[in-house]
Amino acid sequence: MNIFNRLTPRYITLIFSFMTILLLFTQNPIDNTVDSFDDSIFQVSCSCKSCVMGFMDDDWFIYRYDPSITPLLNRKNSVLRRDTYRWWRGLQPSMFRINYTEVVDQMFSLFPDKEHYSDAGPDRCRTCAVVGNSANLLGSHYGSLIDFHDVVIRINKGPTKGYERDVGSKTTHRILYPESAMDLDNSTHLVLFPFKIRDMQWLISTFTTRHITRTYTRVKPSIKADENKVMVLHPAFIKYVYEKWLLKHGRYPSTGFITIIFAMHICDQVNVFGFGASSTGTWHHYFDRTRTHYKGGPHGGDFENKTIHQLQQRNKISIYKGYR
Incomplete structure (x- = not known):
């Protein structure tokens, strides 16, 4: 059985x-x-040879980089947390009571109110050139290399005319704020970095009444730009850069440093030009003799510089310094 x-x-x-x-x-x-x-x-996150988000096995990078944060402001994501609003307002205290919600509503009745750059994926390869204003660009012959990128981001007043061989002629995005404003052509996105609510008011004014002529100094009441290509950096993104990337060094991050982190959030591959000293160790602009130095001002410049080089060492960005 x-x-x-x-x-x-x-x-x-x-x-x-x-x-x-x-x-x-x-x-x-x-x-x-x-x-x-x-x-x-461990999966490749874009179709470039190397990707900012590729192989997320680096604890240093994972701690700092938040893929869920939205770099650009729109009506839908404009509500600020109380701590974010308090920190941001503290960067430039205003003598006037300003209703942030009303400013945002007015701003996005004039400019595109949509979510930008939400198309990341394994089939995308968006290359980004961040072009600073260092004198190390002079004689670099980087112009054609810079122009080869999908996105070319220039900072403040850095010109191209007369410097094309070294800095290129293409500009897709220009980072500015009222004190660094300049005229743009119709192919360029104006990307406002609002360090204060007054900056948003100035942006509205420059396309409408043109009545704002001062912030903490005299500013241009109007500029030439395509209102359909205006973008506004999210105040929470500035705070994110300050807390997560700079670990609260300095009072707030520099425009150049924010731009690099911004590029890492909208592009898959980021190359950086025109940052740092020249080959002789001098710190000045390529277009004038204005002296600059990363340790000056309210920014944690030394920490910013070290962080930028950490990003290079970890193959998240490439830095072109203009000399061997």
Whole structure:
């Protein structure tokens, strides 16, 4: 007679339970370890040769980089947390009571009110050139290389005319604020970095009444630009850069440093030009003799400089310094 015919259901259940436990203990422990990881962090996140978000296995980078944060402001995401609003308002205290919500509503009745750059994925390869204003660009012959990028971001008043061989002629985005405003052509996005609510008011004014002529200094009441290409950096993004990337060094981040982090959030591959000293160790603009230095001003310049080089060492950005 078959032995199973003599066993009661209770004994059959015990035998199968024992066999199941035995199988679990004899499985390869390495397989269990591999299954516990999220394989998606090792997947290529874009189609470029190297991607900002590729191989997210670097704890230093993962701690700082928040892929969920929105770089640009619109009506839908404009509500600020109380701590964000307090910190941002504290950068430039205003003598006037200004209703932030009303300013935002007025701003996006004039300018595009939409979510930008939400198309990231494994099939996208958007290359970004961040072009600073350092004298190390002079004689670099980087012009054609810079222009080859999909996105060319220039900062403040850095000109191209007369410097095309070294800095290129293409500009897709110009970072500015009232004190650094300049005229733009119709192919360029105006990207306002609002360090204060007054900056948003100035942006509205420059396309409408043109009545704002001062912030903490005299500013241009109007500029030439395409109102359909206006973008506004989110105040929470400035705070994110300050807290997560600069660990609160300095009072607030510099425009150049914010621009690099901004580029890392809208592009898949980021190359940086025109940052740092010239080959002789001098710090000045390529277009004038205005002296600059990363340790000056209210920014944590030394910490910013070290962080930028950390990004290069970790293959998140490439820095072109203009000389060997």
